[in-house]
Every structure is written in structure tokens, then in C-alpha cells.
Amino acid sequence: MPFANTLRTVRLALKSLLLHKLRSGLTMLGIVFGVFSVIAMLAIGEGASAQAQKQVLSLGATNIIVLTVKPPADSQQSQNRGSSRSMQVPAYGLLRSDYDLLVSTLPTISGAVRMREILSEAQYLQRTINARLVGSTTEYAEMNHLQMLRGRFLSDKDEADMANVAVLGAETASTLFPLEDPIGQTVQVRTHRYTIIGVMRSRTASAAIGGSMSGQDFNKDIYIPLSTFRVRIGDIVFTRLSGTFMAEQVELSQITLKVREMADVVPTSEVVKESLRKSHGSKADFDVVVPLELLRQADQIRHIFNIVLGSIAAISLIVGGIGIMNIMLATVTERTREIGIRRALGARQRDIISQFLTETIVLAGSGGLIGILLGLCTPLAFEGLKGIVNNFVLDRSSGTSQMSKMFTEMDPKIAWWSLPVAFGISVGIGIIFGIYPARSAAMMDPIEALRHE
Amino acid sequence: MYAARLIDLTKFYYLGDNVVRALRGVSADFPQGDFVAIMGSSGSGKSTLLNLLGALDRPTSGQYILSGYDVGKLSDDDLSQIRNRLIGFIFQSYNLIPQYTVLENIQVPLHYRIDSRNIGSAEMNRCLDLASRVGLGDRLDHRPFQLSGGQQQRVAIARALVNDPEIILADEPTGNLDSQTEKEIMDLLTNLNREGRTIILVTHETSVAKRARHQIVMKDGLIHSEGMFTTEGEK
Ligand SMILES: Nc1ncnc2c1ncn2[C@@H]1O[C@H](COP(=O)(O)OP(=O)(O)O)[C@@H](O)[C@H]1O
Ligand SMILES: [Mg+2]
Numbered sequence: 277m278p279f280a281n282t283l284r285t286v287r288l289a290l291k292s293l294l295l296h297k298l299r300s301g302l303t304m305l306g307i308v309f310g311v312f313s314v315i316a317m318l319a320i321g322e323g324a325s326a327q328a329q330k331q332v333l334s335l336g337a338t339n340i341i342v343l344t345v346k347p348p349a350d351s352q353q354s355q356n357r358g359s360s361r362s363m364q365v366p367a368y369g370l371l372r373s374d375y376d377l378l379v380s381t382l383p384t385i386s387g388a389v390r391m392r393e394i395l396s397e398a399q400y401l402q403r404t405i406n407a408r409l410v411g412s413t414t415e416y417a418e419m420n421h422l423q424m425l426r427g428r429f430l431s432d433k434d435e436a437d438m439a440n441v442a443v444l445g446a447e448t449a450s451t452l453f454p455l456e457d458p459i460g461q462t463v464q465v466r467t468h469r470y471t472i473i474g475v476m477r478s479r480t481a482s483a484a485i486g487g488s489m490s491g492q493d494f495n496k497d498i499y500i501p502l503s504t505f506r507v508r509i510g511d512i513v514f515t516r517l518s519g520t521f522m523a524e525q526v527e528l529s530q531i532t533l534k535v536r537e538m539a540d541v542v543p544t545s546e547v548v549k550e551s552l553r554k555s556h557g558s559k560a561d562f563d564v565v566v567p568l569e570l571l572r573q574a575d576q577i578r579h580i581f582n583i584v585l586g587s588i589a590a591i592s593l594i595v596g597g598i599g600i601m602n603i604m605l606a607t608v609t610e611r612t613r614e615i616g617i618r619r620a621l622g623a624r625q626r627d628i629i630s631q632f633l634t635e636t637i638v639l640a641g642s643g644g645l646i647g648i649l650l651g652l653c654t655p656l657a658f659e660g661l662k663g664i665v666n667n668f669v670l671d672r673s674s675g676t677s678q679m680s681k682m683f684t685e686m687d688p689k690i691a692w693w694s695l696p697v698a699f700g701i702s703v704g705i706g707i708i709f710g711i712y713p714a715r716s717a718a719m720m721d722p723i724e725a726l727r728h729e
Numbered sequence: 730m731y732a733a734r735l736i737d738l739t740k741f742y743y744l745g746d747n748v749v750r751a752l753r754g755v756s757a758d759f760p761q762g763d764f765v766a767i768m769g770s771s772g773s774g775k776s777t778l779l780n781l782l783g784a785l786d787r788p789t790s791g792q793y794i795l796s797g798y799d800v801g802k803l804s805d806d807d808l809s810q811i812r813n814r815l816i817g818f819i820f821q822s823y824n825l826i827p828q829y830t831v832l833e834n835i836q837v838p839l840h841y842r843i844d845s846r847n848i849g850s851a852e853m854n855r856c857l858d859l860a861s862r863v864g865l866g867d868r869l870d871h872r873p874f875q876l877s878g879g880q881q882q883r884v885a886i887a888r889a890l891v892n893d894p895e896i897i898l899a900d901e902p903t904g905n906l907d908s909q910t911e912k913e914i915m916d917l918l919t920n921l922n923r924e925g926r927t928i929i930l931v932t933h934e935t936s937v938a939k940r941a942r943h944q945i946v947m948k949d950g951l952i953h954s955e956g957m958f959t960t961e962g963e964k
Contacts, residue, residue, distance in 0.1 A: 622841035
């Protein structure tokens with residue numbers, strides 16, 4: 277029964293180690309942190325890639341999203357000043373002609389959808405909600421993976437007829453119509469009323485894209501046909517900002533392009549950027565977001581964490597291993613007499629080796645187990661870290677980078693396979709750094725060892 | 730039948746250019762059931778001889794036959810097995826393993842039996858028997874530091890017996906004990922010898938040497954004389 281023997285060896289090893297609890301505990305620390313780092317590193321990497329995959333899925337892996345972006349403040353102010361005198365409204369962003377150009381010149385795309393959005397209060401009876409009014413076409417729902425709960429989405433006929441119809445997002449519907457059936461009712465946005473023809477299923481917000489800080493929350497949407505938007509709202513939108521009216525002219529808020537082949541996504545996005553840059557000149561009023569590239573950013577995050585935590589892990593494991601070797605060498609010297617006794621009683625050299633190797637492995641393995649337990653707390657620790665990052669790091673830096681944003685939106689995921697791997701590593705460290713002390717114990721001359729004081 | 734035979738055994742230590750001739754040709758036969766005391770002045774070669782008898786070392790020349798094995802020709806692993814199965818050691822300073830209990834100390838030689846390393850109920854009973862035989866049946870869970878010198882030496886004797894050895898080797902087993910305890914330990918060894926065990930012990934004390942069946946006196950690496958004291962003082 278070799279198993280019973282192994283168990284006995286391990287039990288006796290534990291007994292020797294427990295003789296010096298503090299020493300054994302301190303000796304394990306390096307392994308503890310090393311193993312913890314390994315698990316944390318993999319959990320964060322896993323979290324980053326899971327998050328990226330989720331984002332890419334929700335945004336569409338083969339989509340290219342072209343956004344209207346407000347040009348930087350300084351150029352806008354000068355424009356504003358000029359406009360207030362000449363009563364001209366600043367115009368920026370994507371144009372209907374951009375859409376036509378892209379659709380007619382890009383052979384690699386299988387579909388495209390335009391969209392114009394404003395934030396506006398919507399009203400039914402006394403109830404209101406700050407909603408997002410979206411003018412778009414029938415493809416919008418599919419492009420954004422939106423599903424109907426009731427009724428139907430906008431149709432091509434609605435678009436052709438400039439129909440006064442609206443489809444409500446889940447939260448818009450539940451806020452304005454907590455009890456009633458919204459279908460067939462009318463919702464008022466600004467000065468116009470729209471007949472409700474459908475309600476969307478609730479959907480988790482998708483990732484933040486481009487410069488916009490928050491993820492897209494489709495639940496507070498109201499969809500109307502793009503043509504209706506154009507005639508009812510128009511391109512020029514007035515907003516009231518700290519007492520003064522501001523007006524701006526935007527034709528399209530977003531164009532989403534669907535590329536046929538995954539491999540064409542990035543090259544197509546380059547062409548899109550190039551042709552828009554030509555038509556928009558120096559105006560930095562658009563942004564091209566490629567969800568597929570989020571994967572690359574996630575890889576970057578993972579890479580950085582792998583380097584940082586990987587180095588911590590490697591250093592702690594090596595330092596921990598050397599620490600263990602040191603202590604075991606001291607232990608061997610201290611227990612020279614014991615080694616002599618065991619040899620006299622019939623222990624072969626390999627028995628002495630296996631005894632001390634077992635002690636080292638038990639020591640390193642226990643450190644590994646503690647490290648694993650700590651590693652399992654990574655998601656918790658990460659929450660705390662996020663809080664710190666949010667409060668101190670992100671506040672001070674004015675320009676929030678995409679990366680720190682991804683960091684705060686990410687949740688580490690324990691990679692379960694990493695637990696046995698980490699334990700294996702700690703045992704491996706025990707073996708590597710235990711061999712030398714164990715061998716030096718076994719090489720002792722039994723007579724000398726017995727005489728040792 | 731001989732338990733052990735020494736044929737012109739020599740042991741030289743080479744220290745640089747110097748050669749220390751610790752044993753210069755020792756021949757002796759130890760029949761089964763013998764009880765021998767080895768005496769002699771310091772540096773005469775007693776410990777060296779005992780180390781060879783205990784298969785802790787190999788002779789420079791000559792033969793040491795133990796239970797039919799030519800010990801000088803065996804590998805290190807085989808020497809370990811010889812020590813484990815054929816020899817029971819009793820040391821002057823007891824040499825118990827400090828972190829182990831009485832019972833665990835008695836069991837140590839069982840861990841190193843090549844063919845059966847298990848401690849089953851038979852082995853366990855044997856250990857318990859031996860413990861009560863040496864009068865420590867109620868101290869099984871004590872650690873060595875909780876025991877007196879005499880008690881520790883009793884544990885060592887039980888440990889020496891656990892694998893039922895061919896010979897028991899004792900290096901000044903009572904050297905650290907008072908005379909009353911010395912007598913108790915020697916009674917124990919005498920009883921073992923009466924049961925047929927071969928015992929070879931090294932001692933300075935004539936009171937101890939007298940308890941043996943016969944005595945060997947070493948001088949300058951040779952057997953100087955052999956003799957017989959009458960055993961006396963028996964209860
Ligand atoms: N390992 C050794 N290396 C060198 N010389 C030794 C060694 N062991 C013993 N000797 C020498 O061998 C001689 C016999 O020693 P030993 O057998 O210990 O004598 P005793 O036990 O009778 O006092 C002494 O001169 C001693 O110095
Ligand atoms: Mg000596």
C-alpha cells in the first residue's frame with residue numbers, strides 16, 4: 277500500500293514542519309504571493325478577454341461603427357462666436373452624402389444603417405422620461421441585436437411614408453406605461469406625437485464605444501423612422517444650456533457598416549477613415565470604431581497584467597524557492613544527528629532524500645494552497661482596486677483613456693484550470709529547491725552524522 | 730552457529746600523509762546468544778570496531794561475516810538493509826528523534842524495511858508489546874524531552890528490538906546513567922540475552938562488563954586479551 281506510506285511520510289513531514297510554525301510560515305510567504313500572482317494574473321487576463329468578447333459580440337464582430345463627434349472645444353467656440361453674430365448654426369458630423377458615398381464605394385460591406393439621435397424628454401399623460409430619440413431604419417434592430425417584446429419594429433413602409441410611429445425601449449415603456457398597454461397609445465416627444473407600434477425586449481447595455489463614456493443603454497430608447505425624424509425634428513437641434521440656447525446642425529449621428537468577411541473588417545475601416553477624412557477635411561468631427569479592435573485592446577491589457585503580475589509571480593516564486601532552500605539547508609544541518617540516527621536504523625540515502633524532499637514539497641505545497649485561497653479572493657480584491665482607481669487615478673487625469681475605462685468595467689474571472697497549475701508550480705518549486713538540501717542530507721556520512729552535537 | 734565472524738579485520742584512516750591504523754587485524758567469532766563486553770582505553774579502537782560490526786562502515790581489509798553476508802562487499806543500500814534487519818543499535822546518548830513520540834520512535838525502523846513498509850496491526854501490536862516490555866506502555870504519547878534518561882534508553886532498546894535483529898550493539902549504553910538506572914538497563918539486556926539474543930556492548934565500567942558472558946579488551950587497534958568474569962549480583 278504505497279498510498280498509506282506516502283500519507284505517513286506526509287504526516288511525519290508536517291509534524292517536523294509544525295515544530296517550527298513561525299519559521300515554516302515565513303518560509304512559505306514567497307510561494308504564497310507567487311501562486312497568488314499567478315492566479316490573479318490569469319483571472320484578470322481571463323476577465324479582460326471575456327469582457328472584450330462580450331463587447332465584440334454585442335457590438336457585432338463584423339461591424340464598423342462611424343460616429344459623429346463634436347469637434348474639440350476651442351474650434352467650436354470660435355465657430356460659435358462667429359455664428360451668434362451671423363445667426364449661423366454650427367454644423368458638424370456625418371452627412372447623408374457620407375452614407376451614400378460609403379454604401380456606393382465599399383464592395384466589402386453587406387449592409388449599412390444610418391441613425392440620428394437626440395436626447396429628449398418623452399411624455400405620456402403626466403409621466404416623463406429622459407429618453408434617447410433615435411431616427412433610423414428597419415435594419416437598426418438586427419444590427420444592434422435588439423429583440424421585440426411586443427408589436428413590431430419600424431418597417432421600410434414607415435420610412436417611405438414618414439409615418440408618425442414609434443417603438444419604445446423596455447425602460448421607456450415601463451416608465452411611461454407602468455400599467456397600460458402602450459401599443460396604440462401615443463407618446464409625445466418635443467412637439468410631436470407618435471403612435472406606438474412596438475416595445476423592445478430589455479437588453480443589457482453594450483460596451484462604451486469611441487469617445488462616449490457610458491455604454492449604450494438601449495432600454496431608454498424611442499425609435500422613429502429616419503425620414504420622420506428629418507421632417508419632425510430636422511437637422512438643427514436647439515438645446516438649452518445654462519440659460520442660453522444652443523443650436524447645432526447634425527445630419528447623421530451614426531452609420532453602422534456590416535462587413536461581409538471578418539478579414540476585411542480592419543482594411544475596410546481604413547478605407548472608411550480615408551474617404552471620410554477626404555470629405556471632412558480638417559474637421560475632427562467623426563470617429564471610426566472597430567469592435568474587433570477591442571479584442572486587441574483587451575490583449576494589451578492582458579499583456580500588461582501578464583508582464584507585471586508575471587514578474588511578481590516569477591520573482592516571488594524564485595525568492596520563495598531560494599528561501600525554502602535556505603531554511604531546508606539550515607534544517608538539515610540542525611538535524612544532522614537525526615539523519616545519522618535514521619541511517620543507523622536502516623534508512624537508505626534515497627529514504628533521506630525522500631524525507632526532506634517531502635518536507636520541502638509539503639512546505640511549498642501548503643504555501644501554494646494558501647496562495648490559491650488568496651487567489652480565489654482576486655475578484656473581491658479587484659473591486660477594491662477599482663474603487664481606488666476610480667477615486668484617485670481617473671479623477672486626476674482629465675482624458676480618460678480607453679484602457680483605464682476597460683479596466684474599471686472589467687471583472688476578473690478565475691480560470692479554474694489555473695488552480696491545479698498553480699498548485700503544480702508550487703510543488704515543482706518544492707522539488708527544484710528541495711533537491712539540493714535533501715541530497716546534501718543524504719550524502720552525510722552516517723558515523724559523522726551520529727557524532728554531531 | 731555464529732552470529733558474526735571477524736577475520737583479520739583492519740580499518741585505516743588516511744588523513745593527508747598520515748595513516749591512522751584504528752584497527753590492525755582483529756579476528757573474533759561471536760556465537761549466537763553471546764553477550765560480549767568490549768573494553769579498552771580511549772583511542773584503542775572500540776568505536777571503530779563497533780561501527781564495523783554495525784555495518785555503518787566497511788573495513789579496509791579483512792572480512793566481516795554477519796548472518797552469512799560478507800558485509801565489506803555490500804553496496805550502501807544493502808548496508809542500510811543489513812543495519813535495518815540484522816542490527817539493533819543502542820547509543821550512549823539514546824538518540825531518539827526529538828519530534829516523535831515514544832511509539833513513533835519505536836516504529837522508525839519499520840519505515841525502512843524494504844519489503845514491507847506497512848505498519849499493520851501485527852506491527853502495531855509488536856510495538857505496543859515492546860513498549861510495555863521496557864515499562865513504557867503508559868507513556869506512548871510522550872516525547873523524548875518528557876522522559877528521564879533511563880526511560881529514553883528503554884525506548885531505544887524497544888526500538889532496537891522492533892525488527893528482531895541478529896545482534897544488538899550497544900555503545901556505552903549506561904554511560905550517561907546513574908548506578909541504579911544502570912542496573913535496571915543491564916537487567917533488561919541480561920534478560921534479552923537469556924532469551925537468546927546476541928549482545929555486543931562497549932563499556933568503561935567493570936560493573937557493566939561483569940554482566941556480560943565474556944570480555945574483550947582492545948589495545949592499539951588489536952584485541953589485547955579476552956577473559957571471563959563470573960557473573961554476579963543476580964537477583
Ligand atoms: N573518522 C576518523 N578519522 C580519522 N581517525 C579516526 C577516525 N575515527 C577514529 N579515528 C582514530 O582511530 C583511533 C581509534 O579510535 P576509536 O575507535 O574511536 O577509539 P575508542 O572508541 O576506543 O576510543 C583513534 O586514534 C582515533 O583518533
Ligand atoms: Mg569511542
